[in-house]
Amino acid sequence: QVQLVESGGGxxxxxxxLRLPCAASGTIISINAMGWYRQAPGKQRELVAxxxxxxxNYADSVKGRFTISRDYAKNTVYLQMNSLKPEDTAVYYCNxxxxxxxxxxxLELWGQxxxxxxxx
Numbered sequence: 001q002v003q004l005v006e007s008g009g010g011x012x013x014x015x016x017x018l019r020l021p022c023a024a025s026g027t028i029i030s031i032n033a034m035g036w037y038r039q040a041p042g043k044q045r046e047l048v049a050x051x052x053x054x055x056x057n058y059a060d061s062v063k064g065r066f067t068i069s070r071d072y073a074k075n076t077v078y079l080q081m082n083s084l085k086p087e088d089t090a091v092y093y094c095n096x097x098x099x100x101x102x103x104x105x106x107l108e109l110w111g112q113x114x115x116x117x118x119x120x
Contacts, residue, residue, distance in 0.1 A: 039090055
């Protein structure tokens with residue numbers, strides 16, 4: 001069985017920084033892409049950043065402030081968040097896919113979510 005475990009959430013003042021790690025565990029053959037999504041109360045889940053196939057994408061709202069990176073050997077993705085704003089407040093979810101395992105060739109994984117609260 002494979003899963004994503006994310007952490008690093010918490011409360012921070014506007015202008016501060018947080019770093020969110022997310023690690024995939026279990027028997028994994030390969031992971032194409034990993035990324036981060038977020039969902040604020042009353043809003044739809046939105047893409048924050050993805051990394052895979054040598055390509056990195058960011059949402060316009062976080063470009064220049066957030067940095068996504070990946071440790072392929074550890075099956076871990078990181079989201080470095082700088083210059084945080086109150087509008088960044090949301091539950092952040094780690095995502096990986098397609099993930100290849102001994103029992104599934106095209107598996108999509110989601111983390112449990114970690115809450116980030118940015119106060120003004």
